[in-house]
Amino acid sequence: MNLTLKIWRQKNASDKGSMVDYKVSDISPDMSFLEMLDVLNEQLINKDEEPVAFDHDCREGICGMCSLYINGEAHGPDRGVTTCQLHMRMFKDGDTITIEPFRATAFPVVKDLIVDRSSFDRIQHAGGFISVNTSGNTIDANATPINKEDADDAFSAATCIGCGACVASCKNSSAMLFVGAKVSQFALLPQGKIEATDRVLNMVKQMDDEGFGNCTNTGACEVECPKGISLENIARMNREYLAASLKG
Amino acid sequence: MALDSKIPQGPIKDKWTDYKNHIDLVNPANKRNIDVIIVGTGLAGGSAAATLAELGYNVKAFCFQDSPRRAHSIAAQGGINAAKNYQGDGDSTYRLFYDTVKGGDYRSREANVYRLAEVSANIIDQCVAQGVPFAREYGGLLDNRSFGGVLVSRTFYAAGQTGQQLLLGAYSAMNRQIGRGKIKMYNRHEMLDVVKVDGKARGIITRNLITGEVERHSAHAVVLGTGGYGNVFFLSTNAMGSNVTAGWKAHKKGAYFANPCYTQIHPTCIPVSGDHQSKLTLMSESLRNDGRIWVPKHMKDVEAIKSGALKPRELAEDDRDYYLERRYPAFGNLVPRDVASRAAKERCDAGFGVNATGEAVFLDFASAIQRYGKETAHVKGLDENDAALVKKLGQEVIKNKYGNLFQMYEKIVDQDPYNTPMMIYPAVHYTMGGVWVDYNLMTTVPGLYCIGEANFSDHGANRLGASALMQGLADGYFVLPYTIGDYLSDDIRTGPISTDSKEFEEAENDVRKQLEFFVTNKGSHSVDYFHKKLGKIMWNKVGMSRNVKGLTEAIAEIKALREQFWKEVKVPGTNEEYNEELAKAGRVADFLELGELFAKDALNREESCGGHFREDAVELDGEQKGEAKRNDEDFAYVSAWEYKGEPSDAVLHKEELEFKDIELKQRSYK
Numbered sequence A: 001m002n003l004t005l006k007i008w009r010q011k012n013a014s015d016k017g018s019m020v021d022y023k024v025s026d027i028s029p030d031m032s033f034l035e036m037l038d039v040l041n042e043q044l045i046n047k048d049e050e051p052v053a054f055d056h057d058c059r060e061g062i063c064g065m066c067s068l069y070i071n072g073e074a075h076g077p078d079r080g081v082t083t084c085q086l087h088m089r090m091f092k093d094g095d096t097i098t099i100e101p102f103r104a105t106a107f108p109v110v111k112d113l114i115v116d117r118s119s120f121d122r123i124q125h126a127g128g129f130i131s132v133n134t135s136g137n138t139i140d141a142n143a144t145p146i147n148k149e150d151a152d153d154a155f156s157a158a159t160c161i162g163c164g165a166c167v168a169s170c171k172n173s174s175a176m177l178f179v180g181a182k183v184s185q186f187a188l189l190p191q192g193k194i195e196a197t198d199r200v201l202n203m204v205k206q207m208d209d210e211g212f213g214n215c216t217n218t219g220a221c222e223v224e225c226p227k228g229i230s231l232e233n234i235a236r237m238n239r240e241y242l243a244a245s246l247k248g
Numbered sequence B: 001m002a003l004d005s006k007i008p009q010g011p012i013k014d015k016w017t018d019y020k021n022h023i024d025l026v027n028p029a030n031k032r033n034i035d036v037i038i039v040g041t042g043l044a045g046g047s048a049a050a051t052l053a054e055l056g057y058n059v060k061a062f063c064f065q066d067s068p069r070r071a072h073s074i075a076a077q078g079g080i081n082a083a084k085n086y087q088g089d090g091d092s093t094y095r096l097f098y099d100t101v102k103g104g105d106y107r108s109r110e111a112n113v114y115r116l117a118e119v120s121a122n123i124i125d126q127c128v129a130q131g132v133p134f135a136r137e138y139g140g141l142l143d144n145r146s147f148g149g150v151l152v153s154r155t156f157y158a159a160g161q162t163g164q165q166l167l168l169g170a171y172s173a174m175n176r177q178i179g180r181g182k183i184k185m186y187n188r189h190e191m192l193d194v195v196k197v198d199g200k201a202r203g204i205i206t207r208n209l210i211t212g213e214v215e216r217h218s219a220h221a222v223v224l225g226t227g228g229y230g231n232v233f234f235l236s237t238n239a240m241g242s243n244v245t246a247g248w249k250a251h252k253k254g255a256y257f258a259n260p261c262y263t264q265i266h267p268t269c270i271p272v273s274g275d276h277q278s279k280l281t282l283m284s285e286s287l288r289n290d291g292r293i294w295v296p297k298h299m300k301d302v303e304a305i306k307s308g309a310l311k312p313r314e315l316a317e318d319d320r321d322y323y324l325e326r327r328y329p330a331f332g333n334l335v336p337r338d339v340a341s342r343a344a345k346e347r348c349d350a351g352f353g354v355n356a357t358g359e360a361v362f363l364d365f366a367s368a369i370q371r372y373g374k375e376t377a378h379v380k381g382l383d384e385n386d387a388a389l390v391k392k393l394g395q396e397v398i399k400n401k402y403g404n405l406f407q408m409y410e411k412i413v414d415q416d417p418y419n420t421p422m423m424i425y426p427a428v429h430y431t432m433g434g435v436w437v438d439y440n441l442m443t444t445v446p447g448l449y450c451i452g453e454a455n456f457s458d459h460g461a462n463r464l465g466a467s468a469l470m471q472g473l474a475d476g477y478f479v480l481p482y483t484i485g486d487y488l489s490d491d492i493r494t495g496p497i498s499t500d501s502k503e504f505e506e507a508e509n510d511v512r513k514q515l516e517f518f519v520t521n522k523g524s525h526s527v528d529y530f531h532k533k534l535g536k537i538m539w540n541k542v543g544m545s546r547n548v549k550g551l552t553e554a555i556a557e558i559k560a561l562r563e564q565f566w567k568e569v570k571v572p573g574t575n576e577e578y579n580e581e582l583a584k585a586g587r588v589a590d591f592l593e594l595g596e597l598f599a600k601d602a603l604n605r606e607e608s609c610g611g612h613f614r615e616d617a618v619e620l621d622g623e624q625k626g627e628a629k630r631n632d633e634d635f636a637y638v639s640a641w642e643y644k645g646e647p648s649d650a651v652l653h654k655e656e657l658e659f660k661d662i663e664l665k666q667r668s669y670k
């Protein structure tokens, strides 16, 4: 396949940035999207130009590091996958592909296609944990049976990879799906109940402080989430938050 | 320097308890005056950082990703072992210990493995208390599955995403300590050297990957939890950033590097499809619980399948060779990884590979789908003879168990594994070698510790499935917090370590010099060009099967490639910015040295053990004919290499392994 790429280039956080056109040829449909970018970068290096910076690590769809806004969609046109699991067979010979970073106030651009998602970490520092010592003086794991449905739901919420596609695809840049998933995981488990009130209040406060927008229930986040995190988690968080506010 | 493994005296079952009863403790008030650096925040480093912070030490933690949650541990799929005996199938600390020592081909340290088995049950309790959502049965109790090389069901899991859930557990424990200010986290920082003052590890030099700033960080002790070096092969199941730099720099500062040639080749990976490929994808070993592995019996069917004239599904049962079931009836498809990998290679080398490159075998779920479908129909009172219904029900069961893996396979290969068997082939997965450590997990440099995949200690020549996660968390949550206290108890009056010393200055200058070299060298080839070449040499000559000729050639070729690298490598951009090529250049430079030592170690080890198959060491007759032949008489030792400049000058030290509690036996899975 021969393709035209329109890529956002930005030297650093304070640079203005602009779109630049590139051409790549001999792209095989079996390549992943990131392998296609590897080909471009090899080409640029050989021409003594700077390669395009983009985030990636596992290339298995699980670390949450890759991002990219491709043709106007977070993680590109395929459903339920991250950018590293997007394959070139989703595109056609001669296509023009637009590639931009995830854009949101709370995700400042670091360089080219890389954004800083550490705001997600700070939300977790504010309460994304259960306060148990790591000393090993815990009770036997089977002493607290957990209903299979609850465990499965908690697991589903916990599969969020923290990629930020939900934020990038939301017109308000809201982080509700991410935070909702985190709050839900702990809210569904007996171990997490004791701190539930503080957790949801603190995490939501931090989310607001980081500059994420509000949720207006458009549901774009759920559509673009590579892990199928459902809107139900936002509803659960809202219930938790309401209950906590009334208590608090 | 003579190697002292510091294994405590006494019966194996009491060693750890006695040890803990007699170590020196640091008073809680004094812990506040002690700093510990932890490099790496995967399962090993993350759990260690959280625990040491909770004990009261000041922890500084480093990782090169943008968040600890993205460490490579996140990718682990299958599960984590623990001797809980919840299933009542006869599991025990001893049995886990036994399976692990045997599975490691009797090349691991007994005392460490016993301790690992001993604390394993505690790991599960700890993780559940932290909210890790392990799979549960309908009664609300934890579910288990079984993994290669064992006969009990002791693997705890969270669908195909166990590593992710365990890492998020450790990450949340870290978050709690970061929130309290007890851990200072340095994301996107890469450690580029260890600093020794008066012979002790007292700090590190790092580079801020975003700004390029080179920084000095001091502490009373330094812990490396920096993962494995499988990427020396270029193609592996490891994340793109996984590297050996931290361990290698430690090696250059006096830490011995042990068993570099012990690599685990995982049998169930998606085969290589072309030259563009950047990495290989693992299909969890848990698939072997239900998938049956086969190739056609007859060459004409191989050809028909390759050309597309015959669909694999259409080949009659009798014309298939279920070679693992044939060769190893007791374990069948669940033989350990090294055995399964070698058997696949043997069939493909004999010409029976089923894809275009001839390097793939089938992993087939048809009979499991039938079996589960019938069972479900029976339970629900539906018609067990309705083939379509049975298939549908069976596929649902398989989807529940392995759905995400099947989806991943389909995305990559563009074939539906519910309806046609998967194609798999062995790939480089895990490195059992690493920095040498004693029983305390301390390297040969005082005050420098190494945990998790980065050290060498627990897995011998082959790692059984689901035991790397176990080791990472055991080291970080339960072992290091004790052993490091014993060392730090001497440091309560030392006070803060200054970074203004000549040692820090020298180390910083060395790091700067290398960085400057890369960005000013007028070379003609990219970093990847060299990395790919190194990978080819490693896979072809130092990979699954090895011989003297190939290894000797590999050593010379790697040396030549290294020389070419230093002349011709080209790194665009500058040091004062985000520059991934620059970071990669440093990593590949270290791989080019490690690669040679790796081949040298393989050449030294004139036996077949673990995934390491020496063509000149093979059983010639008897029941084990054709199987790998270990040589306990001459090679029951850990090879620990001392740095002396060029890898070819490295000096071999041997830690003789003693097996007092387990008899050394032929490893048979027949």
Ligand SMILES: Cc1cc2nc3c(=O)[nH]c(=O)nc-3n(C[C@H](O)[C@H](O)[C@H](O)COP(=O)(O)OP(=O)(O)OC[C@H]3O[C@@H](n4cnc5c(N)ncnc54)[C@H](O)[C@@H]3O)c2cc1C
Pocket: B039, B040, B041, B042, B043, B044, B045, B046, B062, B063, B064, B065, B068, B071, B072, B073, B074, B075, B076, B077, B078, B079, B080, B162, B163, B189, B190, B191, B192, B225, B226, B227, B228, B237, B238, B239, B242, B243, B245, B246, B282, B429, B430, B451, B452, B453, B454, B465, B466, B467, B468, B469, B470, B472
């Ligand atoms: C696909 C896959 C599936 C697996 N499945 C299983 C399984 O089911 N069960 C099992 O037991 N094991 C499994 N394993 C193996 C297991 O995941 C790893 O061995 C284990 O997670 C390693 O953990 P670690 O903490 O030692 O290192 P890692 O998780 O690799 O962490 C390394 C850390 O070090 C940091 N780092 C490295 N170098 C530097 C440096 N120079 N400067 C700063 N930071 C640095 C990284 O940023 C990272 O934080 C699997 C592995 C893979 C690849």
Ligand code: SF4
Pocket: A159, A160, A161, A162, A163, A164, A165, A166, A167, A177, A178, A181, A221, A224, A225, A226, A227, A228, A229
């Ligand atoms: S909720 Fe989905 S889209 Fe948002 S961070 Fe998590 S995985 Fe990514």
Ligand code: FES
Pocket: A055, A056, A057, A058, A059, A060, A061, A062, A063, A064, A065, A066, A082, A083, A084, A085
């Ligand atoms: S690179 Fe890890 S999810 Fe894409």
